[in-house]
Amino acid sequence: MEINKIIESGLMETYVMGIATEEEVQKVLSLKKEFPAFKDALEQLEYDIEVLAQSMSIEPPAGTLAKIEHEINEIQRRNQAVQTAEPESRHDKNDQENKQERYIEVESESNQMRVNKAWKWVFIAVFVLGKVFLASAIYFYLENRQAQEQIKELKIELKQKIR
């Protein structure tokens, strides 16, 4: 008897219309759980409101479904792209961190330098060639000086002959 009074009170209508207060919503939900008659009445009202909406429906223009499907697929494609990009960028970051960890910075304290043994022969060759060039330079310098002196002597001899 009590439940019929509640059903007739208009509480269900405000709930189904979406204008019920939070308190009213809680009351409807608990009554729905407690009383099968209330649950049936509420479901019947929900169905009737749907039928009422059907009577006021307007057929959408052709191509509307295609637009919606296209937009949904676009959104999903974008979400997929974001999801795949996120792990890649995370992976790159980890790689950089790993590289930094692999190389340890060491500050050398010794003044000595270690060189491969093969360089020994190169240094010897450079040294010998250096000596050869130096000896040749001295030799040609002396030769040149001697030639200059001879030219001078010849010039003097020529002048004396002319007089």
Add this chain to the structure above:
Amino acid sequence: MFKAVLNIPSAEPKDIRWFYDQYAPMLLGYINGIVQDHQKSEDQLVSILTSFVKDVVLQEKSRLNIWLELRQYAQSKLTLFTAKDHHLKPNQFVNQGKLDLLDDLQKQIFCAVYYHGKSIPYLAAKMDSDENEIRNQLKLSIDKMRRASGN
């Protein structure tokens, strides 16, 4: 071809089609009752159905009766149109359906609640009436239309 190449799972086309066939005409009728402009209503229909399918249908988050949830969702997306002070006149552009069965007061109350989500206290204050009277008139208007449908 692109879907196969990119290996992207698309939304279930059958589900969307079923959902669209079932609810798009009802939703367009409802949006048109709020927006009162055919072109704007059609644009809103695409936008609202897309986001509802993405947010609720594909996520399987629906808890209520789906039409009630969709209607409330649409109302929340159309606050630009519903937030303005309601002038309490029945909408001219609405596909009247069973609204013709209601008297002027019932029509005013029903449209203010159904399309604009106005609360009982708001309407009582606006119409200088008692809250119980508004609630009663709302129930009477719904009962009238239900009876006309044979329920």
